[in-house]
Amino acid sequence: MEEIIQHLAPLLKEISGYIYPNEIELHWGILVVIYPYITGLVAGAFILASLVKVFNVEEVQPTYRISLLTALAFLFVAPLPLLAHLGHPEKSYEIFLTPNTNSAMAMFGFVYAWYLMAVLLLEVWFDYRESLILWSQHETGLRKWIHKILSLFSTDISEKAIKFDKKAVKIITIIGIPSAFLLHGYVGFIFGSIKANPWWSSVLMPIVFLFSAIVSGIALIMIIYMVVTPLRGKEIDMRCLNKLASYLFYIMIIDFSLECLDFIHRIYESEESIKILAQLVSGKLFVSLVVIQLLMGMILPLGAIAIVKIFNLPDELKKLIYFLAALLVQVGIFTTRWNVVVGGQLFSKSFSGLTTYKMTFFGLEGLLMSIFLLLLPFLILYILFKILPPWDEARVTG
Amino acid sequence: MKKEQRKKLPRRDFLKNVLRSCAGLMLPGFLFAKEAGKKAAALLLDGLYNPAEHSWGMGIDINKCIGCGRCADACKKENNVPNVPFFFRTWVERYRVFENGETLIDSPNGAVNGFENLTDERTIIRSFFVPKLCNHCNNPPCVQVCPVGATFQTVDGVVLVDAEYCIGCRYCIQACPYGARFLHPETRTAEKCTFCYHRVVRGKLPACVEVCPTQARIFGELKKKASPLVRFMRMNKIRVLKPALNTEPRVYYSNLDMEVR
Numbered sequence A: 001m002e003e004i005i006q007h008l009a010p011l012l013k014e015i016s017g018y019i020y021p022n023e024i025e026l027h028w029g030i031l032v033v034i035y036p037y038i039t040g041l042v043a044g045a046f047i048l049a050s051l052v053k054v055f056n057v058e059e060v061q062p063t064y065r066i067s068l069l070t071a072l073a074f075l076f077v078a079p080l081p082l083l084a085h086l087g088h089p090e091k092s093y094e095i096f097l098t099p100n101t102n103s104a105m106a107m108f109g110f111v112y113a114w115y116l117m118a119v120l121l122l123e124v125w126f127d128y129r130e131s132l133i134l135w136s137q138h139e140t141g142l143r144k145w146i147h148k149i150l151s152l153f154s155t156d157i158s159e160k161a162i163k164f165d166k167k168a169v170k171i172i173t174i175i176g177i178p179s180a181f182l183l184h185g186y187v188g189f190i191f192g193s194i195k196a197n198p199w200w201s202s203v204l205m206p207i208v209f210l211f212s213a214i215v216s217g218i219a220l221i222m223i224i225y226m227v228v229t230p231l232r233g234k235e236i237d238m239r240c241l242n243k244l245a246s247y248l249f250y251i252m253i254i255d256f257s258l259e260c261l262d263f264i265h266r267i268y269e270s271e272e273s274i275k276i277l278a279q280l281v282s283g284k285l286f287v288s289l290v291v292i293q294l295l296m297g298m299i300l301p302l303g304a305i306a307i308v309k310i311f312n313l314p315d316e317l318k319k320l321i322y323f324l325a326a327l328l329v330q331v332g333i334f335t336t337r338w339n340v341v342v343g344g345q346l347f348s349k350s351f352s353g354l355t356t357y358k359m360t361f362f363g364l365e366g367l368l369m370s371i372f373l374l375l376l377p378f379l380i381l382y383i384l385f386k387i388l389p390p391w392d393e394a395r396v397t398g
Numbered sequence B: 001m002k003k004e005q006r007k008k009l010p011r012r013d014f015l016k017n018v019l020r021s022c023a024g025l026m027l028p029g030f031l032f033a034k035e036a037g038k039k040a041a042a043l044l045l046d047g048l049y050n051p052a053e054h055s056w057g058m059g060i061d062i063n064k065c066i067g068c069g070r071c072a073d074a075c076k077k078e079n080n081v082p083n084v085p086f087f088f089r090t091w092v093e094r095y096r097v098f099e100n101g102e103t104l105i106d107s108p109n110g111a112v113n114g115f116e117n118l119t120d121e122r123t124i125i126r127s128f129f130v131p132k133l134c135n136h137c138n139n140p141p142c143v144q145v146c147p148v149g150a151t152f153q154t155v156d157g158v159v160l161v162d163a164e165y166c167i168g169c170r171y172c173i174q175a176c177p178y179g180a181r182f183l184h185p186e187t188r189t190a191e192k193c194t195f196c197y198h199r200v201v202r203g204k205l206p207a208c209v210e211v212c213p214t215q216a217r218i219f220g221e222l223k224k225k226a227s228p229l230v231r232f233m234r235m236n237k238i239r240v241l242k243p244a245l246n247t248e249p250r251v252y253y254s255n256l257d258m259e260v261r
Ligand code: SF4
Pocket: B133, B134, B135, B136, B137, B140, B141, B142, B143, B159, B175, B176, B177, B178, B179, B180, B181, B192, B247
């Protein structure tokens, strides 16, 4: 009690205009920003991986397994921020036990379980089955056993079996694409379906979420690929990188257009909430929305990749630009999530005033926890890379 | 504070929960949530109170409200709402509309201690008070979004939260267009006005209605002819808050100004 008073009392002075008295406490903080950011990365990375299998884009083959494992690592962490933000994490099982079928949020568990079990784990397993068997044949000790267990003790690497694996992967990918759309579009729906909140309530929300997810996923894989490959003492495949950058570029253009559409639509319709939203955008959200999300996270990287595409730059310079662009995109997408989640709570539903969000440092919902949650997937990814090397040569020497 | 809450969960219960979650994964009990509402109502007074015979609502006469804030104060005491200026089941807003059309709204400490005298230099053309509370919407978005069915609508039209079920996700707080909900800092569950359900089922009036010196709040049946609420709604022109959102509030205002949202 003391804690909460100390936290909220100073905020009383930060209010401008009038807000409902219960609105002083802002309910969805940084953790709920992280959640859509992470599921976005999962969906994005997976869709990139599907390009190889479904659309036979040969160039990005080197990042196929990296993408799959990245999606998996981030998916493992996705429910943690949600769990940590609950008032009663220990009761979260009720969401499985007594789900309210009318609630968008109640479906989270099922969508998540479906995506993890029916899509990602299965696809990884079928894709790695042959490698696992081959690896375990040449290995000794612990690694041998890990790989044996992971292959579920299957041993059949006849041509027919391998063919079946390939087919399975393809089918799972085809199921997986709509599932990835579902996983993240659904997160957009959680916000987009709240009619009480004009900043969120938009039918475009799931679609904007989806495209920004693909953008962030591709950018993340670019970063991981460009960091890991030199660390392994290997050459970066420029064909692959150029292709990734192209995809990033085009999807960003779609994403940008959608966001513009949303923006224009709001201004043109000019509903009851427009005045307070205008105040919000030109005031408390100006830096994070206009400067970081729009200029740094969207226009700058778009311009940079366009320059690479137009002029024939040397490979080294290209790499640098790609890398910086991908980093900026990550920052941009993170602030996009921030602007949606936190931005949507900075104005009062009385449309007469603005409030402030103050992050704590310690505690379950604090900054420290958030940083941990953002680093955790990379740790998991590192372990996955060790157990299931996604590199091409590992596949060949198998 | 958090620690105390955690400690209250014995290990056996925790294990039970884990087991149940596993079972839940296999066999989602879609039935439970729907049953919960009925069960709560049925258990309530061992059959002494039959919710099916009632349909509650509240009328608020803006012209009668003098902004004394006794309702807000009584509510805090009756319902153990933490006595700090961040959590309210009901509060009173003061509106001042100036000559140039500018509007000032305030509600210091939810008006629990009333309002201070006006010291405005400018000419006020309209000024009035608006008591607010949960509207017990007939089409309640908070009920729709609650993932576990902890927020539910009783047969008599009151919207309640089952603190045993509530997992504190706060989706309902986001979904309520009226700012009627808060997260109780001690229980960490969602809370809001219950129309003083514990009093109503015993035939009493909600605390805020009982203490109002001017009878600006009228509580009663919506479907019985003899009810004071029905009479109020017949004698006055009625508006609800944010009608465009189609939440169908059961709190009806008379003489509501266009500035109020
Ligand atoms: S006023 Fe808010 S809390 Fe009350 S029933 Fe309506 S939506 Fe739910």
